[in-house]
Amino acid sequence: MESSENTNLKFLKAFSELLETKSFEQITVSDLAKKAQLSRRAFYNHFNSKEGFLRESILIIFDDITKILNNDLLYEEVILKEMLSYMYTNKEIIKSFVCFFPNIDNIIKDYIKGMIIYSNIPDLHKQLETAYQVPYSFALDIYISTIESIILNWIDNDFTESPEKIAKYITSVVRI
Template identity: 30%
Template sequence: MNKQDLRVQKTHQALITSFSDLLQTKSFEQITVQDLCANANVRRSTFYRHFNDKYDLLNHVVGTLIDHFRKLYLPDINPDNPRQFFEKLMRDVLTFIHDNKDIVRSVITLNFYGEVYTIFYEQIYKAVQKQIEFDRQSGQFYVDVTIYGEFLTGGILSVITNWIQHGQQQSIDKVTKEIVNMICGAREVHLKKLS
């Protein structure tokens, strides 16, 4: 990598960091290109070499966020302890959201929410399906896997969205515990009734 490429990358990253920093004190609508440039210590012309406008920057940041979430490691099924599986899943998802809270909060208030919600839904659904499918194949669970998976995933995302919209006032551990208790409670009801 040559010196020019490194400088371009540093400037690009400085603009992204500036954007993230500004989201802590301003809404997306309040942030101007001038704010971004002043905070990143770059000229407006430099900004426009990297991005068309602040919406282009937001698109880039959201795309990166989605890529990172898709790469989030989904825990392996623990046949003897599904609670442990769901605790790891929820803690990982909530930690990811907490670590990116300013961007995620902005995304929820803008038109990108549908796209991000879909990606979050797919990833959580995929993980939930792993455990449900194991239970079904082992003969412990006789409910429709798709409906039950959608029910759990929808509930999980509703709780997470509410948590984000209310400023993540409850700890990750508390939200994880509550969600996992509900999931495992529903699972046990079906296991007992259908055994």
């Protein structure tokens, strides 16, 4: 019996491959199952519908990333490399979601914001205000937007740079 994570990953990969040739509306559950080399029953054991799959898919990706980031809530460069390596390994899936998913910029920004706010970065409030010389809400937005911009640029450029290089860019540009 396959693990739930492995099954989800197969459906995610199948979905990203199908998006290269079909629109979301044209993709059927049968298409997904066939491409993933799994049964329709396997699909419905995990998801209620194609739309449910879409909603769950982004959560699956964020859940995997969160598991990595939760290993070091200070978000040191080592953990950033690990997270970026996950993205690089799954670049076809990540790229298709960034290109396809409505409002992905806002979803990513909200995700980063949540992760930063609930991190273990000491004196986050004070550090951001000191580093950017503006009130906290502005400084937090600058910090988050910088990280988001680097990651989305990397994705838009087909993951040309290594995860290590992108981690260096992030740690050298953000000010805390």
